[in-house]
Amino acid sequence: EAQVTQNPRYLITVTGKKLTVTCSQNMNHEYMSWYRQDPGLGLRQIYYSMNVEVTDKGDVPEGYKVSRKEKRNFPLILESPSPNQTSLYFCASSLSLAGDTQYFGPGTRLTVL
Amino acid sequence: QKEVEQNSGPLSVPEGAIASLNCTYSDRGSQSFFWYRQYSGKSPELIMFIYSNGDKEDGRFTAQLNKASQYVSLLIRDSQPSDSATYLCAAHQGGKLIFGQGTELSVKP
Numbered sequence: 001e002a003q004v005t006q007n008p009r010y011l012i013t014v015t016g017k018k019l020t021v022t023c024s025q026n027m028n029h030e031y032m033s034w035y036r037q038d039p040g041l042g043l044r045q046i047y048y049s050m051n052v053e054v055t056d057k058g059d060v061p062e063g064y065k066v067s068r069k070e071k072r073n074f075p076l077i078l079e080s081p082s083p084n085q086t087s088l089y090f091c092a093s094s095l096s097l098a099g100d101t102q103y104f105g106p107g108t109r110l111t112v113l
Numbered sequence: 114q115k116e117v118e119q120n121s122g123p124l125s126v127p128e129g130a131i132a133s134l135n136c137t138y139s140d141r142g143s144q145s146f147f148w149y150r151q152y153s154g155k156s157p158e159l160i161m162f163i164y165s166n167g168d169k170e171d172g173r174f175t176a177q178l179n180k181a182s183q184y185v186s187l188l189i190r191d192s193q194p195s196d197s198a199t200y201l202c203a204a205h206q207g208g209k210l211i212f213g214q215g216t217e218l219s220v221k222p
Binding site for chain 1: 121147156157158159201203208209210211212213214215
Protein backbone atom coordinates (compact mmCIF):
# COMPACT_ATOMS: atom_id res chain seq x y z
CA GLU A 1 0.00 0.00 0.00
CA ALA A 2 1.33 3.42 -1.00
CA GLN A 3 1.74 5.49 2.10
CA VAL A 4 3.62 8.08 4.10
CA THR A 5 4.31 7.10 7.68
CA GLN A 6 5.27 9.32 10.57
CA ASN A 7 6.46 8.44 14.03
CA PRO A 8 5.61 9.15 16.71
CA ARG A 9 1.97 10.14 16.22
CA TYR A 10 1.82 11.88 19.58
CA LEU A 11 4.64 13.31 21.65
CA ILE A 12 4.77 15.34 24.83
CA THR A 13 8.21 16.62 25.73
CA VAL A 14 9.93 19.36 27.68
CA THR A 15 11.74 22.47 26.55
CA GLY A 16 15.26 21.83 25.31
CA LYS A 17 15.09 18.05 24.93
CA LYS A 18 16.16 17.15 21.41
CA LEU A 19 13.69 15.10 19.42
CA THR A 20 13.31 13.60 15.96
CA VAL A 21 10.11 12.93 14.08
CA THR A 22 10.59 10.35 11.38
CA CYS A 23 8.92 10.33 7.99
CA SER A 24 9.09 7.56 5.45
CA GLN A 25 7.44 6.99 2.07
CA ASN A 26 7.30 3.84 -0.04
CA MET A 27 6.41 5.43 -3.39
CA ASN A 28 9.92 6.34 -4.60
CA HIS A 29 8.91 10.01 -4.53
CA GLU A 30 11.54 12.64 -5.11
CA TYR A 31 9.81 15.53 -3.37
CA MET A 32 9.25 15.48 0.39
CA SER A 33 8.17 18.22 2.71
CA TRP A 34 7.36 19.06 6.32
CA TYR A 35 4.50 21.32 7.41
CA ARG A 36 3.14 22.52 10.68
CA GLN A 37 -0.52 23.31 11.17
CA ASP A 38 -1.74 25.79 13.74
CA PRO A 39 -5.28 27.09 14.32
CA GLY A 40 -5.98 30.17 12.23
CA LEU A 41 -2.65 29.93 10.42
CA GLY A 42 -3.25 26.96 8.19
CA LEU A 43 -0.44 24.77 6.92
CA ARG A 44 3.00 26.32 6.81
CA GLN A 45 5.95 24.71 5.11
CA ILE A 46 9.01 24.16 7.29
CA TYR A 47 11.48 22.46 4.93
CA TYR A 48 11.32 20.61 1.66
CA SER A 49 13.57 18.34 -0.33
CA MET A 50 13.68 17.91 -4.09
CA ASN A 51 15.83 14.79 -3.90
CA VAL A 52 18.51 13.02 -1.86
CA GLU A 53 20.92 15.50 -0.27
CA VAL A 54 18.89 18.44 -1.62
CA THR A 55 16.96 20.37 1.02
CA ASP A 56 15.71 23.91 1.26
CA LYS A 57 13.91 26.18 3.69
CA GLY A 58 10.20 26.72 3.61
CA ASP A 59 8.43 29.60 5.26
CA VAL A 60 9.06 28.73 8.91
CA PRO A 61 12.41 26.88 9.19
CA GLU A 62 13.67 28.47 12.42
CA GLY A 63 14.27 25.93 15.15
CA TYR A 64 14.13 22.92 12.82
CA LYS A 65 16.61 20.79 10.91
CA VAL A 66 16.12 18.12 8.28
CA SER A 67 18.22 15.65 6.36
CA ARG A 68 17.65 13.55 3.27
CA LYS A 69 20.24 10.81 3.14
CA GLU A 70 17.93 8.27 1.55
CA LYS A 71 15.12 8.84 -0.90
CA ARG A 72 12.45 7.29 1.31
CA ASN A 73 13.25 9.06 4.61
CA PHE A 74 13.01 12.70 5.62
CA PRO A 75 13.33 13.16 9.39
CA LEU A 76 12.50 16.41 11.15
CA ILE A 77 14.83 17.34 13.99
CA LEU A 78 14.12 19.79 16.79
CA GLU A 79 17.48 20.37 18.47
CA SER A 80 16.09 22.43 21.36
CA PRO A 81 12.28 22.42 21.29
CA SER A 82 10.39 25.37 22.69
CA PRO A 83 6.70 25.76 23.60
CA ASN A 84 6.03 27.77 20.41
CA GLN A 85 6.82 24.60 18.46
CA THR A 86 3.77 22.92 19.94
CA SER A 87 1.81 22.08 16.82
CA LEU A 88 0.46 19.41 14.47
CA TYR A 89 3.15 18.32 12.03
CA PHE A 90 2.61 16.71 8.65
CA CYS A 91 5.09 15.09 6.34
CA ALA A 92 4.20 14.84 2.65
CA SER A 93 5.67 13.41 -0.51
CA SER A 94 5.06 13.56 -4.24
CA LEU A 95 6.78 12.56 -7.44
CA SER A 96 7.43 16.22 -8.11
CA LEU A 97 5.56 19.33 -6.99
CA ALA A 98 4.07 20.71 -10.16
CA GLY A 99 0.78 19.00 -10.74
CA ASP A 100 1.44 15.80 -8.83
CA THR A 101 -0.61 14.45 -5.98
CA GLN A 102 1.09 15.16 -2.70
CA TYR A 103 0.46 12.41 -0.18
CA PHE A 104 0.32 13.43 3.45
CA GLY A 105 1.29 11.36 6.44
CA PRO A 106 -1.14 10.93 9.35
CA GLY A 107 0.35 13.78 11.38
CA THR A 108 2.34 14.09 14.60
CA ARG A 109 0.85 16.08 17.44
CA LEU A 110 3.71 17.60 19.42
CA THR A 111 3.38 19.33 22.77
CA VAL A 112 6.40 21.08 24.25
CA LEU A 113 6.03 21.96 27.93
CA GLN B 114 -0.18 40.46 3.49
CA LYS B 115 -0.60 36.72 3.46
CA GLU B 116 0.45 35.23 0.14
CA VAL B 117 -2.59 33.00 -0.24
CA GLU B 118 -5.88 34.21 1.20
CA GLN B 119 -9.11 32.33 1.71
CA ASN B 120 -12.41 33.24 3.32
CA SER B 121 -12.16 31.58 6.70
CA GLY B 122 -15.85 30.81 6.83
CA PRO B 123 -17.56 28.85 8.07
CA LEU B 124 -19.53 28.54 4.86
CA SER B 125 -22.85 26.82 5.27
CA VAL B 126 -24.88 25.47 2.33
CA PRO B 127 -27.91 23.20 2.13
CA GLU B 128 -27.58 19.71 0.74
CA GLY B 129 -27.79 19.68 -3.04
CA ALA B 130 -26.65 23.29 -3.43
CA ILE B 131 -23.48 24.58 -5.07
CA ALA B 132 -20.69 25.48 -2.67
CA SER B 133 -18.28 28.13 -3.89
CA LEU B 134 -14.87 28.43 -2.27
CA ASN B 135 -12.55 31.28 -3.15
CA CYS B 136 -8.84 31.93 -2.95
CA THR B 137 -6.60 34.81 -3.98
CA TYR B 138 -2.83 34.84 -4.26
CA SER B 139 -0.30 37.63 -4.33
CA ASP B 140 2.68 36.15 -6.21
CA ARG B 141 2.18 36.34 -9.98
CA GLY B 142 4.99 33.81 -10.35
CA SER B 143 2.83 31.09 -8.83
CA GLN B 144 2.86 28.19 -11.23
CA SER B 145 0.04 25.89 -10.23
CA PHE B 146 -2.72 25.73 -7.69
CA PHE B 147 -4.14 22.97 -5.57
CA TRP B 148 -7.31 22.34 -3.63
CA TYR B 149 -7.12 20.00 -0.65
CA ARG B 150 -9.86 18.73 1.61
CA GLN B 151 -9.18 18.09 5.28
CA TYR B 152 -11.62 16.35 7.55
CA SER B 153 -11.34 17.14 11.24
CA GLY B 154 -8.42 15.28 12.78
CA LYS B 155 -7.27 13.91 9.43
CA SER B 156 -4.56 14.65 6.88
CA PRO B 157 -5.20 16.86 3.86
CA GLU B 158 -6.09 15.02 0.68
CA LEU B 159 -5.79 16.41 -2.82
CA ILE B 160 -9.05 17.14 -4.65
CA MET B 161 -7.58 18.64 -7.79
CA PHE B 162 -4.95 20.94 -9.21
CA ILE B 163 -5.04 23.55 -11.97
CA TYR B 164 -2.32 25.48 -13.78
CA SER B 165 -4.05 26.90 -16.89
CA ASN B 166 -6.53 29.74 -17.02
CA GLY B 167 -10.10 28.58 -17.22
CA ASP B 168 -12.08 25.75 -15.74
CA LYS B 169 -11.14 22.19 -14.88
CA GLU B 170 -13.84 19.72 -13.99
CA ASP B 171 -13.61 16.44 -12.10
CA GLY B 172 -16.94 14.89 -11.17
CA ARG B 173 -18.83 17.27 -8.88
CA PHE B 174 -15.79 19.53 -8.51
CA THR B 175 -14.77 22.40 -10.78
CA ALA B 176 -11.64 24.44 -10.25
CA GLN B 177 -11.40 27.85 -11.88
CA LEU B 178 -8.24 29.87 -12.38
CA ASN B 179 -7.97 33.51 -13.42
CA LYS B 180 -4.31 34.51 -13.46
CA ALA B 181 -5.03 38.13 -14.43
CA SER B 182 -7.14 38.56 -11.30
CA GLN B 183 -4.93 36.18 -9.26
CA TYR B 184 -7.96 34.24 -8.26
CA VAL B 185 -8.70 30.53 -7.85
CA SER B 186 -12.01 29.01 -6.94
CA LEU B 187 -13.52 25.60 -6.27
CA LEU B 188 -17.14 24.84 -7.00
CA ILE B 189 -18.79 21.80 -5.49
CA ARG B 190 -22.03 20.87 -7.21
CA ASP B 191 -24.77 18.85 -5.52
CA SER B 192 -23.11 19.33 -2.14
CA GLN B 193 -23.42 16.41 0.27
CA PRO B 194 -23.09 16.31 4.07
CA SER B 195 -19.94 14.23 3.47
CA ASP B 196 -18.39 17.29 1.81
CA SER B 197 -18.36 19.03 5.19
CA ALA B 198 -14.67 19.68 5.83
CA THR B 199 -12.04 22.37 5.68
CA TYR B 200 -10.86 23.20 2.15
CA LEU B 201 -7.31 24.35 1.68
CA CYS B 202 -6.07 26.32 -1.31
CA ALA B 203 -2.35 26.15 -2.10
CA ALA B 204 -0.07 27.85 -4.62
CA HIS B 205 3.14 26.40 -6.01
CA GLN B 206 5.93 28.98 -5.92
CA GLY B 207 9.34 27.66 -6.89
CA GLY B 208 9.86 24.60 -4.73
CA LYS B 209 7.41 25.77 -2.10
CA LEU B 210 3.76 25.09 -1.58
CA ILE B 211 2.03 28.04 0.09
CA PHE B 212 -1.30 27.30 1.75
CA GLY B 213 -4.16 29.57 2.65
CA GLN B 214 -5.68 29.34 6.10
CA GLY B 215 -8.54 27.16 4.87
CA THR B 216 -12.31 27.58 4.55
CA GLU B 217 -14.59 25.47 6.69
CA LEU B 218 -17.58 24.16 4.75
CA SER B 219 -20.71 22.80 6.40
CA VAL B 220 -23.36 21.08 4.26
CA LYS B 221 -26.69 20.87 6.09
CA PRO B 222 -29.04 17.93 5.32
